[in-house]
Amino acid sequence: MNTDRPGEPDLMARMEPVQLLAAYEAVSPMPVRAEFIEGRAFLPLAPPGDGHGDTVLKLCFQLRSAAVPHAGIGNGFRFADRAHGTTALIIPDVYAMRREPTSTDEAHFAAHPGWYPIDMLALVGEVTSTDHGTDTGPKLRTYAAAGVPVYVLIDRHSQTAHCYTDPVLPGDDPAEAYYATDIKVDLGEPLPLPAPYPTLDTAAFIEG
Template sequence: MSAEPIMEPVRPQADPIDLLIALEKAASPMPIRAEFVEGTGYVPPQPEHRHNAGAVKLIVQFHLAGLDLAGVNDGFRVPHPDGRTMALVVPDFYVCRRTPTELDESYRRAHRGWYPIDMIALVGEVTSTNHETDTGPKFRTYAAAGVPVYVLINRHSKTAHCYTDPVLPGDDPTEAYYKTDEKVSLGDPLPLPAPYPTLDTAPFRGD
């Protein structure tokens, strides 16, 4: 797969889930999970070893702190207030509020593989070559969805961020943002709000 993400704007009135299914089929035989953010379908670049190894080490830190609902690979749907799909995201890591309930599983079946975003208490991304997606569209999308904590490992700027206090100032989700940004250099400890641990970002030192 190309090192650059493949992007495809969704047609008006089209179902974003259908778009992503088509993108995933087009990318075969490479296993991928496409995403839909701010009206565009993305086939993300295939992450390299340091990206994946660093993300796993962060997830282990959550588990060691007793947060057993930290995970990877699940996809989540962000709805518009009118019921349309606003975004379909597959975070690099996350901490859920709950184990999926029967209602959550029914939602996933109805939306063909996507859980409700309100399951997420903390979401995290580790940038690859498509760092603009994590720092722009995904930043705004997670804030618009009201995800309380967004952890961003920005290997492009060599900084780690803990974003909190999401704000949606109007009806336009592209205006959403996080009011608070706890920022450190990669390699330094990143404080997170309770009940989360302070994250050791040393696995990304030198990126």
């Protein structure tokens, strides 16, 4: 994904991230769903390709087949705190939510159009595409800072799969967050996830 910033820096500094992305999407010549991570608007650099989409669906299918509750794709989530306001607006490739959206969650979605609160997330999954560094850097740190318990990464660049757990935020800066535990396997090997999640068949993610 591209880290291009829409608008001038002074304009960006004045705009709340939800409004910033809405303004960009309103003038985009084609449908686009931007994300906001570590102070930047992340925009699609290029269509991710069939391999990415196929892997995303296979990952979601494995979670659904194991009856993981509230597993899905497509929703956006907002990470915020009192000190910094909106820290991130992020759209996981795959996720499992802790709960069905409550009336409070839906009120948040209405107040910040298009974005649910990030504390709904129990698990996230990302599949690398045109810019694998986004998923292995800014997104990893953001999920850890938000306290998402499990981050599954299918790294098509290195042909590895990861299960990150035990998020740590050592200070007040979300960019310093990390996951203390990384279970890593080569694609083709089973990837164990913590209960109640299944062991993933990563051979399904190898592109022919």
